[in-house]
Amino acid sequence: MQPLIRVRGLSKRFGAGCTLCLSSTGPDRESNVCPHCGSVVACNDVSFDLYRNEALGIVGESGSGKSTLVRLLHFEWDASDGSVELHRSAAVPALEDLFADDADYSHNLPGLSPFRKRQVRNSLMGIVYQNPFLGLRMQVSAGGNIAERLLGAGWRNIRGMRKRSAELLERTEIPVERMDEPPKNFSGGMQQRVQIAKALSNKPLILFLDEVTTGLDLSVQARVLDLIRSIRSEFSLSLLVVSHDLGVINLLCQRTMVMKYGRVVEAGLTDQILQDPQHRYTQLLVASQL
Amino acid sequence: MISVENLSKSFILHILGEKRIEACRDVSFSVPRGGFLGLSGPSGAGKSTVLKCIYRTYLPGGGEVWYDSATRGRVNLAALPDREVIDIRTREMGYVSQFLKVIPRVSALDVVMEPILARNRVTRDEARRRAGGLLERLRIPSHLFDAYPATFSGGEQQRINIAHAVSWKPRLLLLDEPTASLDRDSVGIVLDILKELRNEGTTMIGIFHDAELMETVTDSIFRIR
Amino acid sequence: MRMRDWLDADDERQARGESRLVGYPFGFMDEGAKREVRRSILKAIAIPGYQVPYGSREMPISRGWGTGGIQVTLALILPEDVLKVIDQGCDGSVNAVNIKKFVQAVADVQITTDTTSATVIQTRHRIPEEPMTAGQILVLQVPYPEALREVEPSEAETRRMHAEADYGRMWLFLYEDIVKYGEISISYRYPVTVNGRYIMDPSPVPRWDVPKLHMAETLFLFGAGREKRIYAIPPHTRVEPLEFEDHLFRVENFSGKACSRCGASDTFMDEIIDDETGERLYCCSDSGYCDKRHGKCSL
Numbered sequence: 099m100q101p102l103i104r105v106r107g108l109s110k111r112f113g114a115g116c117t118l119c120l121s122s123t124g125p126d127r128e129s130n131v132c133p134h135c136g137s138v139v140a141c142n143d144v145s146f147d148l149y150r151n152e153a154l155g156i157v158g159e160s161g162s163g164k165s166t167l168v169r170l171l172h173f174e175w176d177a178s179d180g181s182v183e184l185h186r187s188a189a190v191p192a193l194e195d196l197f198a199d200d201a202d203y204s205h206n207l208p209g210l211s212p213f214r215k216r217q218v219r220n221s222l223m224g225i226v227y228q229n230p231f232l233g234l235r236m237q238v239s240a241g242g243n244i245a246e247r248l249l250g251a252g253w254r255n256i257r258g259m260r261k262r263s264a265e266l267l268e269r270t271e272i273p274v275e276r277m278d279e280p281p282k283n284f285s286g287g288m289q290q291r292v293q294i295a296k297a298l299s300n301k302p303l304i305l306f307l308d309e310v311t312t313g314l315d316l317s318v319q320a321r322v323l324d325l326i327r328s329i330r331s332e333f334s335l336s337l338l339v340v341s342h343d344l345g346v347i348n349l350l351c352q353r354t355m356v357m358k359y360g361r362v363v364e365a366g367l368t369d370q371i372l373q374d375p376q377h378r379y380t381q382l383l384v385a386s387q388l
Numbered sequence: 389m390i391s392v393e394n395l396s397k398s399f400i401l402h403i404l405g406e407k408r409i410e411a412c413r414d415v416s417f418s419v420p421r422g423g424f425l426g427l428s429g430p431s432g433a434g435k436s437t438v439l440k441c442i443y444r445t446y447l448p449g450g451g452e453v454w455y456d457s458a459t460r461g462r463v464n465l466a467a468l469p470d471r472e473v474i475d476i477r478t479r480e481m482g483y484v485s486q487f488l489k490v491i492p493r494v495s496a497l498d499v500v501m502e503p504i505l506a507r508n509r510v511t512r513d514e515a516r517r518r519a520g521g522l523l524e525r526l527r528i529p530s531h532l533f534d535a536y537p538a539t540f541s542g543g544e545q546q547r548i549n550i551a552h553a554v555s556w557k558p559r560l561l562l563l564d565e566p567t568a569s570l571d572r573d574s575v576g577i578v579l580d581i582l583k584e585l586r587n588e589g590t591t592m593i594g595i596f597h598d599a600e601l602m603e604t605v606t607d608s609i610f611r612i613r
Numbered sequence: 614m615r616m617r618d619w620l621d622a623d624d625e626r627q628a629r630g631e632s633r634l635v636g637y638p639f640g641f642m643d644e645g646a647k648r649e650v651r652r653s654i655l656k657a658i659a660i661p662g663y664q665v666p667y668g669s670r671e672m673p674i675s676r677g678w679g680t681g682g683i684q685v686t687l688a689l690i691l692p693e694d695v696l697k698v699i700d701q702g703c704d705g706s707v708n709a710v711n712i713k714k715f716v717q718a719v720a721d722v723q724i725t726t727d728t729t730s731a732t733v734i735q736t737r738h739r740i741p742e743e744p745m746t747a748g749q750i751l752v753l754q755v756p757y758p759e760a761l762r763e764v765e766p767s768e769a770e771t772r773r774m775h776a777e778a779d780y781g782r783m784w785l786f787l788y789e790d791i792v793k794y795g796e797i798s799i800s801y802r803y804p805v806t807v808n809g810r811y812i813m814d815p816s817p818v819p820r821w822d823v824p825k826l827h828m829a830e831t832l833f834l835f836g837a838g839r840e841k842r843i844y845a846i847p848p849h850t851r852v853e854p855l856e857f858e859d860h861l862f863r864v865e866n867f868s869g870k871a872c873s874r875c876g877a878s879d880t881f882m883d884e885i886i887d888d889e890t891g892e893r894l895y896c897c898s899d900s901g902y903c904d905k906r907h908g909k910c911s912l
Contacts, residue, residue, distance in 0.1 A: 235785075242788055246781055249784040256859050259788070378403065381401065
């Protein structure tokens with residue numbers, strides 16, 4: 099089976115950059131900031147495959163570049179270098195022309211126009227942020243937040259959209275009577291679940307989860323994680339789970355990448371990473387776990 | 389069926405100043421299909437290490453682990469890419485640890501049902517029936533089926549753990565001290581279940597703290613020095 | 614009268630000291646200004662519904678009083694044209710009259726209140742009831758050209774949204790209206806999709822007038838002087854109000870009501886309270902049309 103998404107050499111640098119940027123930053127240098135030109139190498143040379151129906155974890159501390167990676171893959175930021183290619187099986191009719199005739203993989207996605215990138219994003223991706231204010235419009239009703247993705251995809255039937263919103267709210271254990279309330283009145287856990295409902299509305303293939311349970315109460319965290327587990331198997335989603343919490347990664351992901359100062363220092367099976375860490379930084383991380 | 393050749397494993401602890409700990413050295417043995425091999429040796433000899441190297445929780449330092457996969461032919465587990473290992477773990481190879489990995493908000497019944505649903509193509513009802521039957525056999529009363537195992541006793545948790553590992557009938561089963569926390573009656577039930585699995589063709593490699601027990605249950609024993 | 618003939622005749626008037634064009638050219642705007650406005654108009658016609666930025670000139674009227682419409686009219690007007698100017702449907706309102714007089718003075722055109730005999734009609738906030746023909750042009754005065762301003766305050770962002778056809782937020786706004794009020798609450802400046810591509814603000818015309826834009830015979834030009842934008846709907850262009858399959862676009866409902874002047878029950882009407890009797894009356898907003906039906910009115 100071929101991977102759904104192929105990422106090769108993905109990099110992001112803020113600032114003009116110089117010839118010494120890469121050699122002066124990274125885990126060996128304990129910094130993201132180039133001492134010569136001041137540019138920030140947020141992530142460099144990240145390569146991996148993401149398959150259908152699997153959860154890949156990305157673990158690291160602040161400055162590791164894990165959130166940057168999600169921003170790049172979700173087309174929020176432009177990559178400085180590298181490629182992201184989509185497998186043909188993921189193509190919906192609107193995206194057919196992203197593929198050369200016999201190619202298994204698409205053209206390089208970061209090189210597309212903003213309009214096409216948004217099309218790809220709307221058809222294939224969903225995202226849940228740590229801060230619900232990033233992922234939701236707080237002044238718009240919960241149902242409206244979910245409907246926004248449908249509207250962007252061309253749905254024009256109110257009853258149909260409300261029905262789908264209600265289904266998703268039910269699935270994420272949010273009382274349907276609160277569909278027309280703005281999420282700013284909801285609890286933190288409920289806001290996260292609205293984000294999940296919104297992310298699922300367009301039947302994405304890939305779900306990005308960026309520290310989604312950080313800051314939540316434990317019981318709430320358990321509920322959200324349980325929901326994520328069940329929707330993953332139900333909808334055969336591919337998950338990219340970013341967290342600094344090894345427990346969350348262990349629960350959700352079979353494979354994990356460890357990042358530090360913008361580089362991937364180790365990648366492998368989750369249980370191997372946790373029980374037989376090879377890299378110095380991974381060993382430190384595992385030893386520091388509560 | 390499975391053949392371990394010159395397996396070695398060391399840990400290099402970078403954070404302790406590159407301290408090197410040798411876990412096992414030059415281990416070789418093989419198990420025929422349907423066989424049950426016991427691993428014995430003093431504490432720290434590397435019994436668990438060997439099992440974990442086979443399951444690929446540990447990255448072997450040297451040597452090979454040849455396995456006759458139903459889906460891939462003869463492969464060296466030590467050198468397989470991650471995805472393939474996941475596939476083999478999903479479809480063929482199971483592991484019973486000493487302790488249950490508790491997943492929040494998943495009931496005892498669900499813990500046992502999930503692998504059946506994921507791996508065997510049966511209906512939800514059939515999966516529930518099988519899971520329920522297995523738990524009952526292991527003397528987990530039905531009123532606990534919907535409860536969360538986090539609050540169960542060690543023995544109960546371990547029985548659920550075992551049910552979880554055997555419910556989907558793997559081809560190869562690795563057992564790391566599975567009966568350590570069980571009382572004598574439970575041990576007997578577990579051994580019966582294992583025997584039935586063997587009759588259906590499962591190959592097993594196990595570590596048992598009780599040497600006598602190991603003698604009666606296994607076909608042969610490999611001693612690690 | 615042809616432009617050439619008029620200019621020749623004016624040269625003679627200049628020689629005799631009788632020309633009214635003292636200090637400014639025909640049509641008040643200099644040729645360079647007119648050329649820029651015309652180029653902008655052509656671009657707007659080529660991209661229906663797209664707001665073309667242009668260098669909006671100083672007019673002898675303040676911003677906010679129709680300078681955009683005036684610049685479009687002046688760039689196009691010829692001595693042979695017949696001009697009608699209305700404000701909220703009425704030929705007699707102060708601003709309409711002033712604009713009419715101004716254009717008449719600087720372009721020597723005939724003026725009229727009859728929609729069917731005008732060649733150029735400049736209007737604020739209404740489209741005449743009588744359908745216009747291929748030989749006519751309607752110039753609309755626009756206060757706020759940006760249809761998305763309601764959902765996005767940033768100009769840079771609305772430009773990006775138009776460029777990428779990223780209109781989800783506008784649709785979301787309508788969805789929320791329906792959720793809150795059971796219907797779309799927008800009354801004037803109802804957003805429309807032009808030629809299946811751009812969302813456009815048809816200027817503060819009532820809903821009643823929006824269907825007149827769709828697949829029409831005439832050219833519609835929109836001028837926003839303060840905001841410095843020109844946009845256009847060429848003839849035979851699809852102009853579709855934003856609506857949902859189960860919440861369709863509706864125009865205002867005047868059923869059971871008739872104009873107290875001319876008796877029409879199929880026009881857009883203003884509601885008037887009679888000063889003396891306190892009675893609630895309805896009157897055609899399009900005064901020229903009402904006059905035609907009724908004869909001279911006495912109100």
